[in-house]
Amino acid sequence: MSVSAGTAEKVWRNWAGNVTARPARVAAPASVAELAEVLRRAAADGLTAKAVGSGHSFTAAAATDGVLIRPEGLTAIRSVDPAAGTVTAEAGVQLRQLNAVLAEQGLSLTNMGDIMEQTVAGATGTGTHGTGRDSGSIAAQIRAFELVTADGTVLTCSAEENPEVFAAGRIGLGALGVVSAVTFAVEPLFLLTAREEPMSFDRVMAEFDLLTTENEHFEFYWFPHTANCNTKRNNRSPGPAAPVPAVRGWIDDELLSNGVFQAACALGRAAPAAIPGIARISSRALAARTYTDVAYKVFTSPRRVRFVEMEYAVPREAAVQAVRELRAMVERSDLRISFPVEVRVVPADDIALSTACGRDTAYIAVHMYRGSRYQEYFTAVEKIMIGLGGRPHWGKMHTRDAEYLGSVYPRFGEFTRLRDRLDPGRLFGNDYLRRVLGS
């Protein structure tokens, strides 16, 4: 195991660069026994401890001034069991690696978010989700997980073993202990046909219910300052695979979606008045296309332009109202927004701190180019979402505290009681958890 003293040079930064931390020590345990020892030593030295994943959260969920536990030492795929339909991966395995190993064995997760850079523990820890009519977040696909608690105990948690920890801890915000391994349900590898198509804002609003019920995975992007949306419909396909040709893929996904978009965002940051014009052009830049590929390649795409993000989960039936209010707010304001607004859905699940706990959900995500002033926009959007009983994504920027969150999560108390039992001394505490869960 590597352990090093944190120094001023060893500043930890998240992907977006909006959160930094100066840990007292950094450890990279390479086994569950080493992890338990790191926790025992942290407690003995009066330090807090916090596991980080790939640093892709926009909130300070992973920040610590105590012992920062890096994921690199815990990256084994422990087992793949096609008959049981499960895979067990150590906490630090990146989703990219998990997808590749599963595909080699003819297997796949059922649903994914937009990217696959996150670790399995980091992604599930904040409730990372994609879009799905029938299938929910990545955490909703967990069958079991292994948790090292504050006193060094290793708990296996599933519907059968430690069921109360399983019920609440699949989305644990790092507050209950350090997850050392996660077992996911998997299914035979499948193909998805993606249909990407520009549509008018009015049509998407009018047909939102139809689009989300007719398609297994529907999402759309609305371009602020325009009446244009891009839609994406992913549905299972018997094949054959027909991936995007390499040159077209490069033009669409690298040049237009990343390279030109990066230049447009930089121009917009320097000259905000140009943004509406740029938005009208970029909302028309991507033409309709259809392709068929293995699921994870269709779910995810490269995101190279750095941004900050806020995302709220609202009851599904409030989605159209939420997006309409957001558009009206932008049009009334002097705001200049270069990033599209992303809208997705998932079905209700049974995880205490899931943004979809107990209710069919729509997600509305707003982004700003890194280095732009985002506060006014995010504050105005947050006000709309709060008015609709919105629940903020735990890994994306928001200003909510435990009092508010307790009012929108019916099972909030179940989680905080479990935290009191498993971590009474707050070994895993940090400023973010104090705000969102209470002291």
Ligand SMILES: Cc1cc2nc3c(=O)[nH]c(=O)nc-3n(C[C@H](O)[C@H](O)[C@H](O)COP(=O)(O)OP(=O)(O)OC[C@H]3O[C@@H](n4cnc5c(N)ncnc54)[C@H](O)[C@@H]3O)c2cc1C
């Ligand atoms: C470009 C980009 C695209 C994104 N796309 C999506 C998307 O499509 N859908 C979506 O929902 N979100 C998305 N996100 C948000 C992202 O998925 C979440 O913030 C996720 O939690 C990040 O995972 P990570 O591995 O980077 O973990 P980190 O951000 O490093 O950590 C997240 C949390 O998990 C905890 N944690 C990490 N490892 C452990 C462990 N071993 N045990 C216990 N707790 C642990 C940390 O302490 C922290 O609380 C995106 C973010 C970015 C930057």
